[in-house]
């Protein structure tokens with residue numbers, strides 16, 4: 001399949017039997033918002049599709065449980081960092097369950113890798129790619145001027161003269177970034193450099209390096225806001241240590257916006273995922289994300305939520321209709337799938353996850369299904385419905401169209417018909433309520 005790579009700004013072919021993937025995980029100091037769910041659902045869609053095509057996926061994700069934001073929150077709430085991270089990690093995992101996310105093969109809290117971090121940073125220092133200033137360790141950009149800035153298409157000189165970086169007298173160069181931070185505040189760890197804690201950019205690259213044994217991985221994913229400096233800094237450390245690219249494909253999702261602005265904790269315009277899922281559903285959020293090319297910004301609005309609700313309602317109504325057809329026409333659905341529909345689905349997904357085109361395909365299949373029902377051409381019905389259900393499952397939706405009616409359901413349905421025809425309206429109403437609760441009417 002083809003996926004867009006930020007580094008080369010091209011669509012790259014990726015056709016392997018085993019695919020290694022890394023995605024930057026959350027910093028667990030607060031509930032995640034629906035913007036944070038965009039890379040999560042994007043990754044889930046990609047992995048589900050790859051696995052449905054027989055690819056073995058090794059998916060690694062970190063949990064940033066050491067960070068200044070966590071320390072600040074712990075201090076402000078008079079709690080330990082662990083109390084904060086335990087609370088938000090369990091909320092995050094609960095969110096993943098409710099979103100029906102295929103779990104990473106490995107989900108590693110960085111606090112479990114401090115020894116390895118020490119070794120990784122020492123290696124960079126020994127290679128002269130980093131330097132220690134009284135217990136603060138910095139990456140030395142000056143040694144990598146050929147490579148630094150390539151991922152985000154920035155020139156080192158522009159970055160310095162653009163005054164985008166704070167001046168720190170301990171650094172050789174204003175762009176050098178902290179990889180081990182000496183500290184006397186908040187949680188800290190022993191290292192050969194003294195007490196401190198790791199820098200965020202090193203957390204991710206260390207895990208990639210360790211878990212995938214220093215080999216270039218296939219896909220690295222994160223939101224576009226992480227492209228610079230976070231991913232640039234991950235990449236340069238990997239190159240410094242291994243003399244090879246970190247990832248073959250750098251995937252970046254566009255922002256979820258609200259009133260045209262990035263949804264972000266710092267701007268205070270967030271809707272937490274928990275609240276969204278309480279009010280709407282995981283299927284509604286998935287549908288909304290699928291409407292737009294993942295690299296484009298996507299604005300969340302009442303309007304798009306309404307459209308999503310209508311879609312889900314349409315599937316629900318169809319499901320009921322099919323169940324009634326199965327009962328009244330006494331048909332049994334086959335297990336066959338329409339290969340043409342599946343082929344088309346695959347072609348769109350292989351085209352850099354052209355999910356909006358997949359939604360159009362779904363609408364076409366729905367039209368076909370309704371046409372077959374109105375013409376009473378029931379033989380071809382099951383292959384269409386099975387194909388639709390296959391697509392829903394592969395995209396991680398929990399909804400599907402009924403293809404079966406139990407004997408009990410059939411009996412209740414006919415009892416209702418009988419009550420209606422015999423004008424026993426009270427009884428008919430009672431049975432009708434049962435049929436509604438069973439999703440038949």
Ligand SMILES: Nc1ncnc2c1ncn2[C@@H]1O[C@H](COP(=O)(O)OP(=O)(O)OP(=O)(O)O)[C@@H](O)[C@H]1O
Pocket residue numbers: 024025026027035036037038039221222223224225226253254255256257262263264265266
């Ligand atoms: N509005 C958004 N739309 C899409 N992706 C986003 C959005 N905000 C954050 N992300 C992505 O979510 C993932 C987790 O990011 P991170 O933990 O840095 O977010 P955050 O600190 O909560 O962001 P913020 O403080 O801006 O709300 C990253 O891949 C990031 O790019």
Ligand SMILES: [Zn+2]
Pocket residue numbers: 023024025204205222230234
């Ligand atoms: Zn990262």
